[in-house]
Amino acid sequence: MLKLMEVKPADIERNVFELIANDWFVVAATVGDKTNAMTASWAGVGHLWNKDVVFLFIRPQRHTNELMESTDHFSVSVFNDTYRDKLNYLGTVSGRDEDKIAKSGFTLLIDEAAPYFTEADMTIFCRKLYVQRLEEGCFAPFAQDFNAQHYPMKDHHILYIGEITKVLV
16 A cells, blocks of 8 residues: 655646546545445635635435535545546445445545545645535526526535645645
């Protein structure tokens, strides 16, 4: 196993657009003895309120969302395509139904009250700063078709913004 080292957010060498669009993002949260993780592809990294942040979007019915609502810390781990089958599993099976992390075979650790996986190429630890559900009435007039296409069940994503507290690569 490779040794993980801490880097500053500004020292992340990889293109964040590649990380989000082409690699695998896994969002994970722990509350008490319950941990859940899910794959995500609607996310971003940036600078807001004089802080380095991650922002991501989770549908309200996802089990991970329940944990995210109840904790102040979460992680975003980045995996390469080597783990495609395991990551597909994390993205399609609900943590309500089984311990999908254990069943996936990933090695789970907890750091700064947030879970992470030793197999990840990088993990970004975050402290939750802001939460808001997207609202139908807030879409610009030209984006109403987009709203209808992505939210026919009116299950608008919940936006989470987290301050980056640590990055392991």
